[in-house]
Each structure stands twice: as structure tokens, then as C-alpha cells.
Amino acid sequence: MTTIAAMxxxxxxxxxxxxRQRAQEGPNHPAVIMETGEAVTYAEFDALVDRVAAALQRDxxxxxxxxxxxxxxxxxxxxxxxxxxxxxxxVAPIAPSSTPEAIAGMVADCxxxxxxxxxxxxxxxxxxxxxxxxxxxxxxSAGDAFDAWLAPEHATPRPVxxxxxxxxxxxxxxxxxxxxxxxxxxxxxxxxxxxxxxxVGYGPNAVSVLSTPLYSNTTLVCFFPxxxxxxxxxxxxxxxxxKYLELAQKHRMTHTMLxxxxxxxxxxxxxxxxxxxxxTHLKFCTSAPFAAELKGExxxxxxxxxxxxxxxxxxxxxxxxxxxxxxxxLHTVGQPAPGHDIRLIDEDGVQVGPGVVGEIVGRSAxxxxxxxxxxxxxxxxxxxxxxxxxxxxxxxxxxxxxQGFLTLMDRKKDMIISGGFNIYPSDLEAxxxxxPAVVEAAVVGVPSDAWGETPVAFVAVKGDADAEAIKxxxxxxxxxxxxxxxxxxxxxxxxxxxxxxxxxxxxxSWQGAGQV
Numbered sequence: 001m002t003t004i005a006a007m008x009x010x011x012x013x014x015x016x017x018x019x020r021q022r023a024q025e026g027p028n029h030p031a032v033i034m035e036t037g038e039a040v041t042y043a044e045f046d047a048l049v050d051r052v053a054a055a056l057q058r059d060x061x062x063x064x065x066x067x068x069x070x071x072x073x074x075x076x077x078x079x080x081x082x083x084x085x086x087x088x089x090x091v092a093p094i095a096p097s098s099t100p101e102a103i104a105g106m107v108a109d110c111x112x113x114x115x116x117x118x119x120x121x122x123x124x125x126x127x128x129x130x131x132x133x134x135x136x137x138x139x140x141s142a143g144d145a146f147d148a149w150l151a152p153e154h155a156t157p158r159p160v161x162x163x164x165x166x167x168x169x170x171x172x173x174x175x176x177x178x179x180x181x182x183x184x185x186x187x188x189x190x191x192x193x194x195x196x197x198x199x200v201g202y203g204p205n206a207v208s209v210l211s212t213p214l215y216s217n218t219t220l221v222c223f224f225p226x227x228x229x230x231x232x233x234x235x236x237x238x239x240x241x242x243k244y245l246e247l248a249q250k251h252r253m254t255h256t257m258l259x260x261x262x263x264x265x266x267x268x269x270x271x272x273x274x275x276x277x278x279x280t281h282l283k284f285c286t287s288a289p290f291a292a293e294l295k296g297e298x299x300x301x302x303x304x305x306x307x308x309x310x311x312x313x314x315x316x317x318x319x320x321x322x323x324x325x326x327x328x329x330l331h332t333v334g335q336p337a338p339g340h341d342i343r344l345i346d347e348d349g350v351q352v353g354p355g356v357v358g359e360i361v362g363r364s365a366x367x368x369x370x371x372x373x374x375x376x377x378x379x380x381x382x383x384x385x386x387x388x389x390x391x392x393x394x395x396x397x398x399x400x401x402x403q404g405f406l407t408l409m410d411r412k413k414d415m416i417i418s419g420g421f422n423i424y425p426s427d428l429e430a431x432x433x434x435x436p437a438v439v440e441a442a443v444v445g446v447p448s449d450a451w452g453e454t455p456v457a458f459v460a461v462k463g464d465a466d467a468e469a470i471k472x473x474x475x476x477x478x479x480x481x482x483x484x485x486x487x488x489x490x491x492x493x494x495x496x497x498x499x500x501x502x503x504x505x506x507x508x509s510w511q512g513a514g515q516v
Contacts, residue, residue: 052083316392317362
């Protein structure tokens with residue numbers, strides 16, 4: 001008889017099979033708990049997943065085809081995701097914050113036969129109707145009721161053979177650099193995330209509190225390993241610092257994934273230190289630049305370890321910073337993960353050595369199949385090494401130190417070329433946040449008659465702050481070619497759903513201001 005230990009130690013496994021085995025070996029253990037208190041055990045969740053898979057098969061959706069989900073996190077959402085996987089169907093999770101036109105475009109692009117949504121999405125996407133069957137996860141009038149759509153109780157789906165290259169999900173890029181691209185991740189790629197779970201403590205006693213959304217890869221790299229390990233996932237629909245701390249304390253949280261802006265909001269709470277977070281084993285972070293000072297504060301004030309991942313939804317290569325083991329390397333994103341080959345290349349595609357800035361490229365077994373229906377974009381994302389190996393371009397610029405730790409500079413597209421000199425916005429942002437009034441800062445390049453481009457800073461501040469004084473503060477500490485042309489004070493920086501600063505919006509806001 002196959003045991004969960006044997007399944008978890010195999011070179012390849014299927015998430016639907018792992019869930020079924022967990023339900024057999026620990027049927028009454030809590031699997032998913034919502035912030036409201038709604039909960040399902042592994043036996044209940046596995047049965048619900050079966051009903052979803054059987055309903056999808058009943059409706060004629062074949063293995064390899066897709067369904068789309070656009071809603072806030074819920075137990076029903078989680079069941080649709082796992083049910084789709086059990087039926088061999090690719091799941092396309094879509095951000096509700098996308099425009100109606102973008103949502104319609106992504107549903108059409110992935111070829112979804114069914115669209116799962118909630119009332120909030122239905123109201124927002126009305127201007128761009130989607131001509132496929134709608135299923136309302138929340139029982140609203142957004143579509144056919146989820147409970148009524150489900151296959152009958154005790155229904156089981158037909159077995160499906162799922163190979164490592166079989167599509168697991170299609171995650172759409174944020175669209176911050178143009179039209180979203182569908183990133184096809186395989187079952188084999190996801191298994192690499194699950195397989196490493198035991199090394200970081202994802203076992204039956206694990207409790208992961210996840211406040212980032214289920215449509216984000218940021219969340220899924222913790223969500224699936226927690227369930228595969230037999231632990232409990234606590235889901236929040238939206239992040240609220242106070243509610244998060246209450247849940248972490250109440251459920252004796254062991255693991256969590258947060259983006260940097262969430263860590264900052266937690267650290268800013270006057271009552272943070274009053275919560276009992278002593279059960280925390282590991283905290284993870286990814287998706288956006290994580291300031292060294294903030295990492296240090298998290299390490300000082302929050303029990304348990306801190307691990308930062310640097311990588312892409314597309315996969316390729318990942319760097320890992322085990323911050324609690326390397327407190328002198330907090331300014332970096334760590335070293336390449338085991339089995340990951342990460343290199344730096346110059347503008348001509350030639351590899352550069354330690355201390356030299358270059359674009360980050362990577363290869364590993366955890367790599368996307370490609371961009372859905374976009375072989376041209378897939379080809380653009382590839383760099384081929386002199387050995388003939390395929391690497392994924394990250395579009396990020398960085399440099400390795402002598403110990404092999406990677407310092408992340410900027411997005412390649414965000415680098416400013418002023419008078420022939422390369423200016424890295426991150427260098428200026430690091431100086432800006434040293435000003436006592438500056439809470440957060442972003443620097444972008446704007447048109448300049450004299451220099452082609454010149455840097456302008458957008459800052460959120462506390463109290464009374466003078467933009468000219470901030471500019472003087474920065475320009476007195478940087479080289480002549482790096483000096484800011486202007487500082488604009490804003491209420492807050494525009495961010496994506498996973499905390500990335502939307503620099504394109506800042507550049508667009510500069511339009512009409514003329515050249516500097």
C-alpha cells in the first residue's frame with residue numbers, strides 16, 4: 001500500500017493524489033480555515049474536490065483544457081483549483097483588480113470553458129461580458145450557484161493520467177509592462193515547490209496564514225506545499241494588519257508568506273509586540289524588493305526564521321536568502337537554490353563575472369512550459385548559454401559578490417540612461433528612505449532635453465515635509481550624474497496586488513509636466 005511518506009519522497013507526484021492520501025491518513029485534520037471561522041477537514045475538502053472534478057468532467061471539459069477563476073479567496077475557490085487539477089484541467093486564476101477588458105481577454109486567451117467568479121467581480125466586469133458559463137462561488141446572482149452546479153455528494157471523477165509536463169495552471173503576468181501573458185506552469189514544475197516543503201517544516205503540525213490572494217504565485221508556493229505536507233491553511237480574503245496578527249496568534253501560526261509592504265505595515269503597528277507569535281517557525285517573502293533595514297527589524301522583533309525568495313513565476317532560477325543565518329547579507333537576495341544555475345549577462349549576451357552588473361538569467365527543473373499561445377514571447381524570454389543550455393531572462397539587473405550572494409539592482413527596463421551614464425533607481429531610493437520624513441520612495445526616468453532622461457523621485461512622507469529639502473538631502477550624497485531633477489510628494493505609491501510599485505503609472509503621471 002502506498003503511504004504518504006513514499007509519495008512525498010518520489011521524484012514526481014500529483015497534487016490531487018497527495019490530497020486524497022492525506023484525507024485517508026488524517027481525515028479529521030483541518031485542511032482549510034477561513035478568517036471568518038468557516039473550515040473543512042481533509043476528508044471534507046477531498047470530497048468537495050471530487051465533486052468539482054466530477055462536475056467538470058460531466059460538463060465535457062477535457063484534460064489539458066482550462067477553467068478560469070476570478071474571485072477573492074474562499075474554500076470554494078480552493079476546491080475549484082484542486083478539483084480542476086484532479087480532472088487534469090489547467091486552472092487560470094485571474095486577479096479581480098484587473099480591468100473588465102483584461103479579465104475578458106484572459107478568459108478568452110486561456111480558452112476557459114467555465115468562468116468561476118463572485119459578486120464583486122460580476123459587478124466590476126459588467127462592461128465586458130464574458131460569453132462562457134458563469135459559476136458563482138459565493139452563491140450570489142453572479143452566475144449559476146456553485147452548490148447546485150457541483151456533482152452529487154459522494155460523486156467521484158474518472159481517473160486521469162497526469163504527466164510531469166501536463167499543464168497545472170496558467171498564471172497571467174501582472175500586465176504592468178503591457179498585455180498580460182499566460183505563464184503555463186506544469187505539474188512537474190509545481191512538484192518541485194512541493195518536494196522541498198519537508199526541508200522547511202511543512203508537516204501535519206504546520207499552520208500557514210496566507211493573506212495574499214490565491215490568484216498569485218506568491219501565495220501558491222506556500223499554499224500547495226502546506227496541503228501536501230498535511231498542514232492547515234488559514235486564508236484571508238484581504239490583508240488587514242490587525243486581523244492578520246489576531247489570526248496568527250489564535251491559530252498558532254508556524255508559516256506565512258508576506259510581501260514587503262505587508263511586513264512594513266505590520267512593523268509600523270504600535271501593538272505589534274503585544275501579540276504572541278512565538279509559534280512562528282518560518283516567514284517567507286518574495287515578489288518585490290525587501291529593504292535590508294526592514295529585514296533586520298523583522299528578525300529582531302518577530303520570532304522564527306526569515307527566508308526571502310527571488311525568482312519569477314516563469315521559473316528558471318531562484319535565489320534564496322536565509323536571512324537569520326546570514327544577517328550580514330540582508331542587502332542581497334541570497335544565493336542560487338540547490339540545482340539552480342543563475343548567471344549574469346551583458347547587453348551583448350556575454351556572461352560577466354563577480355562584481356560586474358548584468359541581467360539575471362537562470363535555469364532549473366522548475367521552469368515554465370512557455371507563454372500560452374505566444375511562442376514569440378517565449379523565445380524572447382530565452383537566453384542560450386555557450387554550452388547550449390536554455391536560461392530564462394528575468395529582466396532584472398544585479399551583481400554577485402565574491403561569496404556568490406546576489407545583490408538586486410533594478411528592473412532592466414527601469415534603468416535610467418542620463419547623458420550616457422547608467423543610473424540605477426534603487427541606489428537613489430536607498431538614499432531617499434534615509435531622510436527622516438520619507439516613508440517610501442520610487443525613482444523613475446523622465447524625458448530631458450539636456451540628458452535624454454533624468455531621474456525624478458516620488459515619495460510618500462510623514463508629517464510636514466518639503467520636497468525641495470528632500471531633493472537637496474539626496475543630491476548632497478550622490479554623484480553628479482545621479483542627481484534628482486525633481487521630487488514629487490504623493491499620498492502613497494501605486495502598487496499591484498502583490499505589492500510591486502507600478503512605476504509605469506508614475507511615469508504616466510509625469511506626462512503634461514513637460515521636460516526637465
